Amino acid sequence: MSALMAITTQLTLGVSDTGTLPVVSGWLGGAEHARPDVSDRRPLRDATAAGEGLRARLAHLWADRLVRNSMYLMLSTGIQAGLGFTFWVLMARLFSADDVGRASSLISASALIAFFALLGLNSTLVRFIPTAADVSALITAAFLVVAGCAIVGSAAYVLIMRLAVPRLSFISHDPVLAVGFMLLSAAVTVNLLTDSVFIAFRKAGYTALTDGVIGSVSKIVLGLVLAGTGAYGLFTASVGGVAFAALVSLVLIMTALHWHPEFRNPLRVLRPLLKYSGSSYIANGFTVFPVVLLPLIVLDRIGAAPSGYYYVAYTMSYLLYAAVYAVEAAFFAEGSQAGADWRAIRRRSRRLAIGLFMPGGIVLAVSAHWILLLFGAKYSEHGTISLELMALAVIPIAIFSWASTVLRLMGQLRVTIFCNAVYSIGICGSAWVLAPRGLSAMSSSWLIGSAAAAAVTTVAAAHASRQARARHRKTKLSEYAVISAGGGQRPGLGGLAAPDAQVPPRAGSPGSSRGTRY
Secondary structure, rough: OHHHHHHHHHHHHHHHOOOOOOOOOOOOOOOOOOOOOOHOOOOOHHHOOOOHHHHHHHHHHOOOOHHHHHHHHHHHHHHHHHHHHHHHHHHHHHOOOOHHHHHHHHHHHHHHHOOOOOOOOHHHHHHHHHOOHHHHHHHHHHHHHHHHHHHHHHHHHHHHHHHHHHHHOOOOOOOOHHHHHHHHHHHHHHHHHHHHHHHHHOOOOOHHHHHHHHHHHHHHHHHHOOOOHHHHHHHHHHHHHHHHHHHHHHHHHHOOOOOOOOOOOOOHHHHHHHHHHHHHHHHHHHHHHHHHHHHHHHHOOOHHHHHHHHHHHHHHHHHHHHHHHHHHHHHHHHHHOOOHHHHHHHHHHHHHHHHHHHHHHHHHHHHHHHHOOOOOHHHHHHHHHHHHHHHHOHHHHHHHHHHHHHHHHHHHHHHHHHHHHHHHHHHHHHHHHHHHHOOHHHOOOHHHHHHHHHHHHHHHHHHHHHHHHHHHHHHHHHHHHHHHOOOOOOOHHHOOOOOOOOOOOOOOOOOOOOOOOO
């Protein structure tokens, strides 16, 4: 159970949004350039033209960066989950149960510190790197700030260990172990941010290489080397793999993406983006609360055994949720590119989400009984309904994530925070109310809360889109009047924005490439 908790915590906080050089190997996607080519804007329906075979259709799909980067992010999550499970199976045989329990607590603490140390800059980099005038200064400032915050946060955690977590207080008594915990926590934070850099440059294949392959394999190797060294050795092996992935990622960013560290005043560089980062920080925090709080609600209000059944079911369903986050991260990155065709990108991302998650949720729900049998008859008996409900919840979660990404791209920061709060409160609140009715009833909180959030967020996104189109039409009408008054050529009706026309963000807003230094 400790192993499953550690795996899920790392995956949850890690999935937490163009390169200019050819990628290092063919499986990462071939030579690409920062400027989108014709295939980037080609609708997915072009791939289904009459007479084309399956191979040609797949080639057209793979040429779409939205599809390709979504697949790479899902591949990265799948590799981490598979090799992570292998890692914990091996470690359970090389370390005692007490060591596994304490190490997983340290890993979870390090992951939470890393998430909160990001300060929302992971979303900020994805949103503003594509239009930044000085990308190197922006990336350097972000790395310095989040690493510093992680060190401060982990130092505070070490100081309170004696009171809050007595079983981990051995770290606070040894300066070497304390410094190691702080540095490794900072490395986890930096690795999360390097993932956002790769996504912003539309090089998500690098995340599959660094996090999926290099980081996961490094963990297994370190675990074998440090076998028998206790809880801290197991923690070092797990987080050390992430640290090695972060180091490789930094090298790739410098060599393949032309990043040159520029150690200017980081606060001055980031000051124009603090509002956007702060809003993203709050919004992202709301989405983490259900993951952290629901296991505690189950444990406190239902019992220890149901807590185990719940966590296994959630771990299985989260692999599907991670795919949702991967598609929306790619959607966010594509929509942030300069000159992006919003209509085409929104349509393609919507179709991709529908094509993946509706059948995926149904298949997982139908096969829930057989999947849980792999963990034991009791898990299947007591957790099948929970897994079925959480699997079906992927549909409203996908709708919520898609509409929330639309709001982020349009610069609707306050509305995004409100919608994410509805998501968090809806899931946690309904879980608290339904817990006395049993595990199955409580598990429906994912479906209830995400459905409410999906409805609210979809309405908000539609309203924001209508307002943006109205402003766009008003601007076009003003231009029409000016041209007419000046005796210029009168534009036809085709020059006015259609009801569903592409509407860029307001100039000077966080979703705009103008009105900001970046």
